[in-house]
Amino acid sequence: MIGSSQWDSMLMYMRMMLEGYRGRFAFRSRITHSLRVTKWAQRIWNQDGQGADREVLLAASILHDIGYPAKNGEDHGELGAVYAEQYLRNEGYGEAFTSKVCDLIRNHSRKEFLKRPEEVGDRLTPELRILMEADLMDECGPVAVVFDCMAEAGEKEQSFEKTYRRICKNAPVFLECNWMRSPSARTYWEERQRLLRDYLEAYEGELFLQEKMPEEFEKAADYMIRTMKGHEHTPNRKGIVYPFRRRDTHMLRVFYQARKLFKEEKNRQKDKKKEFGPYGKRVLSYAALLHDIGYRRTTDGLLHAAVGAKMAYEYMREEGLPEDLCRDTAALIEAHADKRLLKEGNPPLLLQLLMEADHQDESGAMSLAWDGMAAAMPETGEDDSFLNLLDYDRAYQRMKRYTAKMFSVCEYRTASGRELWQQKERLVRRFLRTFAFDLEEWSPQDLGEKEGS
Numbered sequence: 292m293i294g295s296s297q298w299d300s301m302l303m304y305m306r307m308m309l310e311g312y313r314g315r316f317a318f319r320s321r322i323t324h325s326l327r328v329t330k331w332a333q334r335i336w337n338q339d340g341q342g343a344d345r346e347v348l349l350a351a352s353i354l355h356d357i358g359y360p361a362k363n364g365e366d367h368g369e370l371g372a373v374y375a376e377q378y379l380r381n382e383g384y385g386e387a388f389t390s391k392v393c394d395l396i397r398n399h400s401r402k403e404f405l406k407r408p409e410e411v412g413d414r415l416t417p418e419l420r421i422l423m424e425a426d427l428m429d430e431c432g433p434v435a436v437v438f439d440c441m442a443e444a445g446e447k448e449q450s451f452e453k454t455y456r457r458i459c460k461n462a463p464v465f466l467e468c469n470w471m472r473s474p475s476a477r478t479y480w481e482e483r484q485r486l487l488r489d490y491l492e493a494y495e496g497e498l499f500l501q502e503k504m505p506e507e508f509e510k511a512a513d514y515m516i517r518t519m520k521g522h523e524h525t526p527n528r529k530g531i532v533y534p535f536r537r538r539d540t541h542m543l544r545v546f547y548q549a550r551k552l553f554k555e556e557k558n559r560q561k562d563k564k565k566e567f568g569p570y571g572k573r574v575l576s577y578a579a580l581l582h583d584i585g586y587r588r589t590t591d592g593l594l595h596a597a598v599g600a601k602m603a604y605e606y607m608r609e610e611g612l613p614e615d616l617c618r619d620t621a622a623l624i625e626a627h628a629d630k631r632l633l634k635e636g637n638p639p640l641l642l643q644l645l646m647e648a649d650h651q652d653e654s655g656a657m658s659l660a661w662d663g664m665a666a667a668m669p670e671t672g673e674d675d676s677f678l679n680l681l682d683y684d685r686a687y688q689r690m691k692r693y694t695a696k697m698f699s700v701c702e703y704r705t706a707s708g709r710e711l712w713q714q715k716e717r718l719v720r721r722f723l724r725t726f727a728f729d730l731e732e733w734s735p736q737d738l739g740e741k742e743g744s
């Protein structure tokens with residue numbers, strides 16, 4: 292039986308072999324990947340390990356990618372098997388054990404074995420099956436999402452939409468098939484497929500990509516986009532500008548969201564006829580569409596509302612819109628930045644809806660994407676050396692620190708706003724729970740004996 296100090300030195304050897312290797316994506320550490328694959332292999336073996344030699348499987352899991360720094364098109368499995376053989380021999384592991392582990396390493400990339408097991412017969416041994424399943428399991432689910440977010444952070448042009456499209460483009464690899472053979476692995480995979488699907492659905496909903504601008508507001512939308520052209524997002528309190536955040540798309544989303552909340556709330560509160568009339572909807576629509584244009588002239592978090600109100604009023608008057616519509620829209624814009632109203636006050640319904648629509652933008656699926664992208668960028672005071680330590684865990688820590696915290700309070704008063712917030716909270720919590728499970732750390736002692744499943 293392999294003792295924990297032997298596991299320890301095998302892990303150290305793996306770390307040494309992969310130290311400094313990063314490949315195309317800095318965040319894709321092969322060391323932590325190998326650790327996660329080993330964890331997955333343990334989990335699957337615990338439930339479906341009949342006929343599989345646990346120690347052979349775990350040794351192969353730890354060492355399966357040590358040939359990754361291979362160059363010139365050399366197969367990393369072949370090279371890894373050569374390195375592993377040297378190591379295991381030197382360490383005094385028996386002939387049979389060494390050759391089984393090396394066979395697994397040599398063949399671990401041949402995922403067609405999993406896809407068409409009937410063609411390969413007994414070449415797909417129980418150990419090889421679990422190793423391949425574990426290898427594929429990593430980078431499915433939350434890791435797949437975060438992978439694309441972090442990759443996008445290295446792009447010159449960035450936006451929430453672009454990140455969404457990248458995740459969509461890569462998702463079919465996970466969504467359209469389940470190559471897992473072990474029942475437990477199938478279940479893990481299905482859970483991650485469901486999560487990925489729900490995440491993408493939520494993300495798409497938050498972007499309002501399917502919405503079409505109603506004719507009445509087309510001109511105002513054009514005016515807003517023109518006004519914001521070339522406008523850099525204001526730096527946050529730490530002086531960081533996230534290149535994927537844009538005010539114009541933010542205002543468009545708040546516009547669609549405010550109208551959606553309006554409609555839902557109208558169906559709930561049949562008694563508030565006056566506020567929910569067509570006039571109320573127009574005021575809210577114009578205000579939502581133009582609410583942040585003041586940022587074109589000032590970076591002040593409060594002042595932009597007054598400046599924007601004036602700009603919107605002037606624009607709408609010039610367009611010949613009725614005086615009371617211009618005035619009420621401007622009043623709504625002017626009041627929208629006072630977040631104390633959201634917390635303590637009891638603002639008029641239209642203002643409440645505008646503030647709720649504004650506040651909930653870039654939360655939920657988008658906020659997770661934000662953290663994923665931001666995690667791959669240096670924080671204040673960090674130089675590029677942070678890239679050497681970059682890992683999915685940095686994204687997870689950020690998500691806990693920012694996105695999850697966001698949901699510790701719900702300041703919304705309208706039933707529709709609260710419902711939307713709670714729906715987002717459920718997705719975020721589920722995402723983070725699964726992500727934490729997938730990144731779970733372990734120590735060499737865990738390998739010493741069978742884990743409870």
Ligand SMILES: [Fe+2]
Pocket residue numbers: 355356367399400
């Ligand atoms: Fe590999």
Ligand SMILES: [Fe+2]
Pocket residue numbers: 324328355356426
């Ligand atoms: Fe791998």
Ligand SMILES: [Fe+2]
Pocket residue numbers: 582583595627628
């Ligand atoms: Fe604002």
Ligand SMILES: [Fe+2]
Pocket residue numbers: 541545582583649
């Ligand atoms: Fe806003």
